[in-house]
Amino acid sequence: MTRTKVELCGIDTSKLPLLKHEEMKELFIRLQAGEESVKDELVMCNLRLVLSLVQRFAYRGEQADDLFQVGCIGLIKSIENFDLKHNVRFSTYAVPMIIGEIKRHLRDHHSVRVSRSLRDIAYKAMKAKEQYINEHLQEPTLDDLSKILEIPVEDILLSLDAIQDPVSLQEPIFSDGGDAIYMMDQLCDNDVSEDQWVTYFTVKESFQxxxxxxxxxxxxxxxxxxxxxxxxxxxxxxxxxxxxxxxxxxxxxxxxxxxx
CATH class of the missing domain: 1.10.10 (Arc Repressor Mutant, subunit A)
Structure with missing residues (x-):
C-alpha cells in the first residue's frame, strides 16, 4: 500500500509506523503494566488517526496545524484512559475523544471560520430535511439525507454541527421513528459516558x-x-x-x- 506524504506540525506522515491490532494491544499491556516509555510509541503510531479526523473538518494551512495539535491532546488523553477491559479496538475508543477535544477547541475559538464545503453541505442537508418533511410528514433519518444528497452520513453530521447555530443545534436533526436525536447531544455531550461512546461507535463501525x-x-x-x-x-x-x-x-x- 502506497503511503501518501503529508506534512503537518513538521511530521512526515508517510514515515509514521503502522501497527496491527495485536501489536497495538501488546503496547497497551506494557503501558498498563507501568512501562511509561511505550506511550510515545503509541502516540506516533496513532497520529494518522488524528490526521484523518482533522481532514474531515476540511480546514487548511495554519488552522489544520492547530487542529492537529488539539487532536493530539485528545489522542494522549485517550491513550492514558484506554482500558483493555473495554474489549474494543483503540481507534474505536479514541475517535469520540479526539473529536470532542477538537470541538471544544472550536467552541472556545469562535474566530475560526467554518469552511465553505461544510457550510454548503449543512445548507443542503437542512433544505433536504425541510423538503422531506413536507413530502413525507415525518423527520428524515440520517440515511435518508445521505441517500438524497449522495453525501456520507459522517460528513452530514460534521457539517450540521460545524455551522454552530444555537437554534438548529437545539432542534432535532433527525429521528428514526422514536425519540429525536440531537446533533450536539450526540457529538459533544460531556454527560455521555465513555462506555456509551465506545458502544455507539463500535456498533456503527460494525454495521458498515x-x-x-x-x-x-x-x-x-x-x-x-x-x-x-x-x-x-x-x-x-x-x-x-x-x-x-x-x-x-x-x-x-x-x-x-x-x-x-
Whole structure:
C-alpha cells in the first residue's frame, strides 16, 4: 500500500509506523503494566488517526496545524484512559475523544471560520430535511439525507454541527421513528459516558460491514419493530431466510464488539 506524504506540525506522515491490532494491544499491556516509555510509541503510531479526523473538518494551512495539535491532546488523553477491559479496538475508543477535544477547541475559538464545503453541505442537508418533511410528514433519518444528497452520513453530521447555530443545534436533526436525536447531544455531550461512546461507535463501525440486505433487515427490526414475517413479505423472501440473515448480521456485529 502506497503511503501518501503529508506534512503537518513538521511530521512526515508517510514515515509514521503502522501497527496491527495485536501489536497495538501488546503496547497497551506494557503501558498498563507501568512501562511509561511505550506511550510515545503509541502516540506516533496513532497520529494518522488524528490526521484523518482533522481532514474531515476540511480546514487548511495554519488552522489544520492547530487542529492537529488539539487532536493530539485528545489522542494522549485517550491513550492514558484506554482500558483493555473495554474489549474494543483503540481507534474505536479514541475517535469520540479526539473529536470532542477538537470541538471544544472550536467552541472556545469562535474566530475560526467554518469552511465553505461544510457550510454548503449543512445548507443542503437542512433544505433536504425541510423538503422531506413536507413530502413525507415525518423527520428524515440520517440515511435518508445521505441517500438524497449522495453525501456520507459522517460528513452530514460534521457539517450540521460545524455551522454552530444555537437554534438548529437545539432542534432535532433527525429521528428514526422514536425519540429525536440531537446533533450536539450526540457529538459533544460531556454527560455521555465513555462506555456509551465506545458502544455507539463500535456498533456503527460494525454495521458498515453488513451487506445492504442485512442493513435493511436490522433497520426494520430495530427501528420500526417489524416482524420477520412482515420483512419477508416486503423483500420477497421466506421467514426462515429472514431469520438466517438476521442471525448472521447480529453475529457479525457481535464479533466486532468482542474482537479476539
Amino acid at each position: 460491514n453488513l451487506d445492504a440486505r442485512q442493513k435493511k433487515i436490522l433497520t426494520k427490526r430495530i427501528y420500526y419493530g417489524a416482524t420477520q414475517t412482515e420483512i419477508a413479505m416486503d423483500l420477497g423472501l421466506s421467514q426462515a431466510q429472514i431469520s438466517r440473515l438476521e442471525k448472521s448480521a447480529l453475529s457479525t456485529i457481535q464479533s466486532h464488539l468482542n474482537p479476539k
